[in-house]
Amino acid sequence: MIELKGLTKHYGDKVAVDQLTFTVRPGIVTGFLGPNGAGKSTTMRMVLGLDNPTAGSVRIDGKHYRQLKDPLTYVGALLDAKAMHGGRSAANHLLCLAQSNGIPRARVDEVLDLVGLTSVVKKRSRGFSLGMGQRLGIAAALLGNPRILMFDEPVNGLDPEGIHWIRHVMKRLAAQGRTVFVSSHLMSEMALTAEHLVVIGKGRLLADTSMAEFIQENSRSYVRLRSPERERLLDVLHRAGVRAVAGPDGALEVDGVPAERLGELAAAQRVVLHELSPQQASLEEAFMQLTAGVVEYHARNGGGPAAGRRGPSRPAVPERALSVGPPPGSWGTGRQRKRS
Template sequence: MIEAVGLTKRYGDKTAVYNLSFQVRPGTVTGFLGPNGSGKSTTMRMILGLDNPTSGRVTIGGYPYRKLPNAARQVGALIDAKAVHGGRAARNHLLCLAQLSGIPARRVDEVLGVVGLQDVARKRSKGFSLGMGQRLGIAAALLGDPQVLLFDEPVNGLDPEGILWVRNLMKALAAEGRTVFVSSHLMSEMALTADHLIVIGRGQLLADMSIQDFIAANSAGFARVRTPDTEPQLREKLSAAITEAGGHVLPEQDGALRVTGLALPRISDIAHDTDVRLWELSPHQASLEEAYMRMTQGSVDYRSTIDQKAGLMQPLPPGAQPPMPVPGQGQPGWYAPPPPQQGGQPFAGPQAQVQTGPYGGPGAGMPHPYAQAGPAASQGQAQPPVQAPAAPPSDAPPAQAPPGGALPAAPVPQPQASAPATPTQPEDVR
């Protein structure tokens, strides 16, 4: 069992972990969750004796890690799968660890078979993929057949088959009575693997409970009710009856009703009493990801500055509905394209504007995007400025192409002669 009491870690004036207390019990898979920078890795390093706590204590089986006799045979850990000498073969890497801990060499071949690396055991680890490196790290953690195991992001880089294998491995280890402590950012995978959750935010404990209790405490289940689409008046009748009975009704976009505050049997009785046929009456429970986002939304230190422009919003409160889109109205935070300018070219400014290069600097000799290619100018020869021709009378014959077949560039409309042309400022980057 792992036990932390009043665990605190400070780096100068920054507090990474503050007064953290929890227990990781044997026989269960305990998930360790928290936003980036919340102190998960620091906590694991203090458990393994890699960092000294500023105050408080953490023990494994009643002893600090450094005082455990032959700790490598009692505790296995995967903290950084890249901490391997790239020039060593996978088998040699594990043999070195086994010799340091007094583990028989035959155990190396056993764990290589467990993690599926027996065919590449003599290949250098620097040629391993990310997933193969994770498997090698898991093999190192299992090498001493320990009773306590810590894994930091064990499924990182694994394919779906590998993720399923890790999930079954964690459950099998816990079923043998071992203590399994797993940190992960994949909420969907944690929901299928962990039995208990420890959630921290900004170095402090936010939750220590089973997954079922965590989801129930941080989300609101609801009943989805659907009536025949051809009878909207019955839907309104049922909605009024449910509201009168103390329930809360929110319409969904597909015409169904989201009901909270009443159990499914009570909703069924109300529908029967009001003579309303039901096409659907089903319970819905929020996912672990939704509950986690709601719990930790105030503990996120690293949030994108473009969240508002991208239309990203915080999780809705329990039972709330997202706002319906308004026809003809853009999403909040997005910017409409600029209106077309004179001349029919939507993003081309007047020719007097200084053209710029692809990264905003002055461009050299950049052609007009709508001008046809003409004869190449001689290098070093000055070209006369192009004058805008006078407008021909309405009864004038159409212009003929000059000899050679090349047409001159289309003139850009100029402002009226009464007002001098003003250079247009470049648009702001949108």
């Protein structure tokens, strides 16, 4: 597990992280959300010992990151895909990491094939596109077959097929009993990937809950009804003690009553329904509702005519592998490890 207790970080007068306490547990994908400047990256850096906390503590399986022997076999992280020597090839970049942590050479070839970079193993990383660099960063995170994975914006630069692939990789890692902690601003992707959410704003903890509970607690859920016999339907609902309010397009909206119950009421009185649909906010809507008061950087609407221009993109490397390797501690090649 990753355990944070009162974790705090100051940069001069700036409070980047403020008394964060939460636990990231194995077996599920935990999403780490917050507006720009909320302190997500700083928190992840402190987990990895890259920044020292001003106060509080963070432990990985009860130890500080710096106390871990061969740390890449405990924690695999992607914080900055471009954090590599541009003159090294993809294979040599991973080989240096492998040799520093006692990881077999064969594992380098395995992860390069896994992320789809086998055809460019000898190419220097400075010539990689954003998506290729992201894949190499993911390969480095998986290199030690670690029990804990941390990803900061893992889908950045990936094409739709790559996004679909990394989503299922993270789910499969969690299903193997590993701890998966992922930060992203892409709410639609988080909604498909994460089961649990930790949300922060201005360095403070705002939510630590399941995906379903987060959406339910921070948004309105209701049932939408449409009928060519609108007045009759209103009478039926009124007699049953159900309050309905007018919605768009002549529809009715009902809070706090299951759709099944409303359908049964209409059917009992032979009222024709053209629509009976439960409505629930998206993760993005719930997130915007919760963090409305802690957004640090506000953009203005509008922009010049060049606001939407984009340059040409480079083709991404195709997906190749569907598995992420054996469970922790069972590479099958090289030296075996025994852990308590």
